[in-house]
Amino acid sequence: MYAIEVEKLTKKFHGFVAVDSISFSIERGEIFGLLGPNGAGKTTTMSMLSTMLKPTSGRASVNDFDILKSEDDVRRSIGIVFQDQSLDEELTAHENMDFHGRLYRVPKDLRQKKITELLELVELEDKKDNLVKTFSGGMRRRLEIARGLLHEPEVLFLDEPTLGLDPQTRNRLWQYIEELNKEKGITLILTTHYMEEADRLCDRVAIIDKGKIIAMETPENLKKSIGGDVITISSPENDDLHAMIRLQPWVNHADLHNSSVTINLKNAEQHIAEIVTLSSANKITINNISIHKPTLEDVFLHYTGRTIREEEAKTKDRMRMMRRMRTR
Numbered sequence: 001m002y003a004i005e006v007e008k009l010t011k012k013f014h015g016f017v018a019v020d021s022i023s024f025s026i027e028r029g030e031i032f033g034l035l036g037p038n039g040a041g042k043t044t045t046m047s048m049l050s051t052m053l054k055p056t057s058g059r060a061s062v063n064d065f066d067i068l069k070s071e072d073d074v075r076r077s078i079g080i081v082f083q084d085q086s087l088d089e090e091l092t093a094h095e096n097m098d099f100h101g102r103l104y105r106v107p108k109d110l111r112q113k114k115i116t117e118l119l120e121l122v123e124l125e126d127k128k129d130n131l132v133k134t135f136s137g138g139m140r141r142r143l144e145i146a147r148g149l150l151h152e153p154e155v156l157f158l159d160e161p162t163l164g165l166d167p168q169t170r171n172r173l174w175q176y177i178e179e180l181n182k183e184k185g186i187t188l189i190l191t192t193h194y195m196e197e198a199d200r201l202c203d204r205v206a207i208i209d210k211g212k213i214i215a216m217e218t219p220e221n222l223k224k225s226i227g228g229d230v231i232t233i234s235s236p237e238n239d240d241l242h243a244m245i246r247l248q249p250w251v252n253h254a255d256l257h258n259s260s261v262t263i264n265l266k267n268a269e270q271h272i273a274e275i276v277t278l279s280s281a282n283k284i285t286i287n288n289i290s291i292h293k294p295t296l297e298d299v300f301l302h303y304t305g306r307t308i309r310e311e312e313a314k315t316k317d318r319m320r321m322m323r324r325m326r327t328r
């Protein structure tokens, strides 16, 4: 039985197609990731599935409830942790939890028990009487996740759960997410533009670009699908380098993007010396050269010819952090 079923779901904003006829199903207990660059349509998809936004066309069900016909049932059966935090700054962690529990009519006894259990899970029990405005970004995210679980949802939606967090806090949050999934069997659907996050957490990943799903598989199979090794070279003469490399018979695929050339090939080690010799003979300077096994970034590049714009992501992180600082 599926936790989520989506069929040709589409969202247009004044004629602009933000989500373009996507279809997928998520098994109960699965961690499913929507991976893509900014503006790919991830949040719009999550907003439709959580009934915050009406689709233009297509259909979807969550926990067997139709998102258009049974909005209230869908909402009761899901937890949501979205990008822009919605905690009340002037309340304590406990008060924020309690307020949410009342909203969802969780009976008092159960509510107190669950609040303690969940605050312990996210290691905030000793901070329960502190005002949220004194919390760090990581603490807020953990509290939001605990709050999203208070009414015991079967499916939890996490929109960019670790955006703007430092690597250590991000790692800890990944552990919470994994524990939640294993211990409580909760189905998780998350969006991210962090490759590492999708790779580490997700049972399956849908790579989404310009509103369309361009690949959907386990991270392992996605990486296997492009096969071989990847060599990345940066050079001031990238165009010439790309033109030269792509003609070599041992090259499966070569992409020119931003400041580097990425080559997909078999047995990369055997061709490094040849690349250096060829470059030198053609007066092409090599600033940097590296070999690695394919990552999800390479998968995205393979299917779209572009990288997921990490720089853009970083800019967005900074904007969010600034906004968060302003609202404190």
Ligand SMILES: Nc1ncnc2c1ncn2[C@@H]1O[C@H](COP(=O)(O)OP(=O)(O)OP(=O)(O)O)[C@@H](O)[C@H]1O
Pocket (backbone or CB within 6 Å): 013, 018, 036, 037, 038, 039, 040, 041, 042, 043, 044, 045
């Ligand atoms: N309310 C809206 N009105 C008009 N356009 C919108 C609206 N919401 C989203 N869009 C556009 O739809 C596209 C998809 O946006 P969406 O937020 O779903 O992307 P995303 O993949 O979640 O990226 P991000 O990480 O930046 O949120 C973008 O081009 C965005 O500008």
